[in-house]
Amino acid sequence: MDISVFLVQLLNSIQYGFLLFLVASGLTLIFGIMGIINLAHGAFYMLGAYLVFWLTGITSNFFVAIVLGLPIMLLLGYIVERTAISFLYKRDHLYQVLLTYGLILIFNEMQKLLWGTNFYSVPVPEILKGSIPLTENQVYPHYRLFISMVCLALAGVLYAVIGKTRLGMMIRAGAVNREMVQALGINVGRLFAIVFSLGVVLAAFAGMIAAPVSSVYPGMGDQILILSFVVVVIGGIGSIKGAFIGAMIIGLADTFGKVLLPDIASVAVYATMAVILIWRPQGLFGKA
């Protein structure tokens, strides 16, 4: 592999890792703070992609579609938390898995009802259509760079919100000791609803900005969900930092697996996970 191909693949894996991070960070936040294992997280990613496809068709502007789509997903996340997830606190993980599995069946089928089973593509917005020449015959598209930049900015915002703000303080405290936070007069129910909705928005946003580079298709959520699980397990459940490192590792393993070992590419990701788990069963940044 010559150096420019290597460079392009490296950029691709970083960009893919960033997307995975957006989805996995929501998953790990929801688990770390609320103790909920949310299988429906991938479905929100898929719904985000379909929403942006649909709204881009109507408004013919990708960015307007995102701005319109996000509040819809925020609302959906809130409704799902209030009507279903909120009954699951303190229930066994088994029931959380099953209920959110039921949600997946419903969301996947609703997607088929609304948009059918075709594959769709979302055009890359006009101003991001160009690409950067790396060498004579290697270019890197602006849009992929845009994805990386946005994700990096969001990761920074997430880090700042959780580390520096009052909301972040409550979130961290809620993760450590729920009853104590409640006793201090903080409405934990509302805090959980906020965290869940934010997680949903993160997943949906990832689906939205991924839509122009991957096509929009049924079941796209399932695939990203499993990979996000792998990311969360590698990084250590509940750790945002772990999710970030884990996402980068999986981004690299997946992209380079496809280039170097095309026959067993998807196995490469899980093999990576297995190796890391032999070394640290609780994940890289997890508490045992």
Add this chain to the structure above:
Amino acid sequence: MDTPRSVTFILTLAVVALAIFPWVGESFYVSLVMRMMILGIFAMSLDLLIGYTGLVSFGHAAFFGLSGYLLAIVTPDSGPVSIWYALPVCLAGAALAALVIGWFSVRTTGIYFIMITLAFAQMLYYYFNENTDLGGSDGIFIFYKPTVMLGSWTLLDLDNHYTLYYFIFAGLVGSYFLLRMLLRSPFGQVIRGIRANEARTRALGFATFRYKLVSFVIAGTLAGFAGFLEGLHTGIMSPAHLGWHESGTAMMMVILGGIGTLYGPVVGAFAMVYLQDWFQELTEHWLLLMGGFVIAVVLFLPNGIAGLIPQLTGRLRKKSPAAQENGDE
């Protein structure tokens, strides 16, 4: 293992009904009942993990599908394979996979265990999904059912509808008694101890890792047996058999029937297959109904159907003492 007598009575009736069913039911329903019994074995094996060992595996379909694929692989294109060769290969394959996956997984607990078993099952899923030699995402046909010969004498002809039915029926009843024996043994006491309180069981001097691993391997092997029967019955294996929807459905059967009872998951399997068939007849978008049903069970019926039977009969008993004597004998 104190099964209430009212339940024993109902179960005996159910077994008798299953034994005579092929002679009275339409062939479509006979085939459906075969599917129910196969998934019953599968769900029972999962309950050994979830209900008795306290290991919530979300990748149990891996062993089910793997074993079915092994049957497809050992069956030549030109003719049938001997069951004396095929069945041990399928069971050993499932057991080996369970040993490897279990070795990684059972050292973790809770949510890690759920996610890791899921990830390993998906790894196998993608392997079969992308392997074009094995039919890729379309799956692979098993054109010939294995022969069951003793020397040159045909012991069982599995191409015969009735024979196949009773073969599966015997598999279900056999698996039930095997698991019951296992759970009544000292081994069964230890794994239930692990479920109740692992730290205390370890403090009593039991190497809990080993017990959990053995339980995982036994459950995986039994799931492999169910997968073998599935390949035998349907004649086709596809990656979907290993997918997480299959694992989720099995989990659902365990919960719906009643966790921690051996007969519960079988009841759950019958109910789920029946519902699936009914929903599919109602609407093309039957998964919508299934999703709603799953959520409703989690919210309103967490102890499953098996939890209802003693409750209902208990209520009857309070009302009329006469019903008790009639019901029990």
